[in-house]
Amino acid sequence: MPSSRTRSSRRQAGVSLVELLIGITLGLFIVGAGLTMLVVHLRESRALIAQGRLMQDLRTATDLIARDLRRAGYWSDAPAGVWPRDPTMRPGSVASNPYTAMAVTGTTTPVVSFRFSRDAVENNRVDDNEQFGYRLRDGALEMQVGAARWQAMTDITSMKVTRLDIAPTEQVLDLDGSCQAPCPEHSTTCPPRQHVRSVTVTVSAQDVANATTERTVRTRVRVRNDEITGRCPV
Secondary structure, eight states: OOOHHHHHHHHTOOOOHHHHHHHHHHHHHHHHHHHHHHHHHHHHHHHHHHHHHHHHHHHHHHHHHHHHHHTTTOOTTGGGGTSOSSTTSOTTOOOOOTTOOOEEEOSSSOEEEEEOOOOSSOOSSOOGGGEEEEEEETTEEEEEOSSSOEEEOSOTTTEEEEEEEEEEEEEEEEOGGGOSSOOOTTOSSOSOEEEEEEEEEEEEEEESSOTTOEEEEEEEEEOSSOEEEOOOOO
16 A cells, blocks of 8 residues: 555656646747737837828928918019009009019929018019029929028938929919900900919828838918919000
């Protein structure tokens, strides 16, 4: 008959080597699955952060372009384009807005150029610091800050701009109702016409660290300062 010491030793026996290996394997599997989920979560979080940063940078750049384009053609002496500054001048002799011009040049890499007045006292002359523009060059958006000076407005180490499209549109409205006398027949300058200008700006960019992360922002800008051409008969 087995002694009590023998029965107690059997009850206290540990796990076998096979059971220990199976337990270690299951533990490593669980730890590996947890690490895989953590890596996937971190990768997705990093991608979301990169996408958010890319969209924020794109929107900031596009909003800056839109803000400046909206001011294109501003002239602080605009009343002089409606009636003569000097009452002794002959009727119809009015000044013209020197800041009206807006040009989009280039096809693959368009450049938009425009002007607006920054004079404390209007001198009716386009100065060096009143000439502005935007362009795409070597993956960066650049802004014109003078007659021939350009500087980067986006960081090429974090964002590469791949596309800049600038599409101006214009709607011409006849202002014949504002003339007291009828216009001469076949006149090219009468009635006066109001040119309502808009610009659609499209910018695309990709994250430098992950080229598959690419976003596009499009905005339409209504230029506030309409161009007026022609005049009523004297």
